[in-house]
């Protein structure tokens with residue numbers, strides 16, 4: 001170092017040193033790079049900051065004072081930059097290699113849930129399970145015998161009108177009711193019977209707020225010695241109170257179905273309490289149905305019911321348009 005170094009030259013070198021040291025510390029991506037930069041710039045023996053310090057000796061006293069102050073600031077800045085770089089690269093090596101920044105705030109996972117109709121179906125299985133009903137299943141593509149004949153619905157009956165059913169080829173159809181499962185269960189087991197069946201049914205109805213060409217029903221069947229209409233009313237009332245709440249009002253109206261005698265329609269007081277809405281049909285199993293499956297109507301009696309799952313779900317959640325249940329709009333579905 002010459003004895004008459006100029007202040008300007010020494011200061012310019014100091015600025016350049018600061019700039020390249022800062023970029024080395026800030027650019028370091030792992031602990032080894034930080035350490036290499038530390039040795040190069042801040043190293044006790046050969047560090048470039050050491051060389052910069054030695055230039056003090058070549059300056060005259062006034063310049064020494066100015067340069068010395070600046071030197072101290074730069075040294076402190078570089079030590080801080082070194083510490084910051086160390087802290088930054090002290091992350092799991094694997095995460096760094098994958099470019100994963102574990103310091104980023106997490107993304108909240110979007111959890112879905114079951115569709116309200118599925119929730120309803122599962123709750124019905126649970127409720128009727130407590131009343132001793134097990135679950136039965138039947139096909140959605142059904143034959144005429146199980147959908148109509150065995151249920152005492154003759155060929156002349158208006159329910160068999162081609163305009164009211166989805167007939168397929170070879171004497172099959174999309175089932176129009178889950179009552180078909182009553183027949184399939186009784187064909188396959190002797191009494192006593194206590195089952196429910198939940199599933200889709202199809203009818204060529206025009207879609208509106210209360211109708212759909214496909215909907216879901218729950219069918220119930222209980223057959224044993226001495227089963228009466230009182231059992232039917234008790235089970236349906238208990239069920240309605242369990243699913244819709246203690247204060248729900250239901251009523252039974254005399255009606256007609258070919259496969260029950262006597263028959264009733266069951267209504268529930270809609271949410272808001274201003275109108276009755278049909279929940280489904282029910283009745284005492286017609287002796288002709290027992291004969292069709294080989295049960296002895298002198299030996300056993302039974303009750304059956306068929307309820308609309310959508311209606312129950314809508315009453316429970318105060319939904320007023322059935323179409324909302326089929327549109328898969330998560331803004332709607334997310335509420336249940």
Ligand code: DAH
Nearest residue numbers: 177260281282283304305306
């Ligand atoms: N299957 C009838 C329908 O879809 C509902 C029904 C009425 C089912 C009476 C039954 C019953 O089991 O006993 O309209």
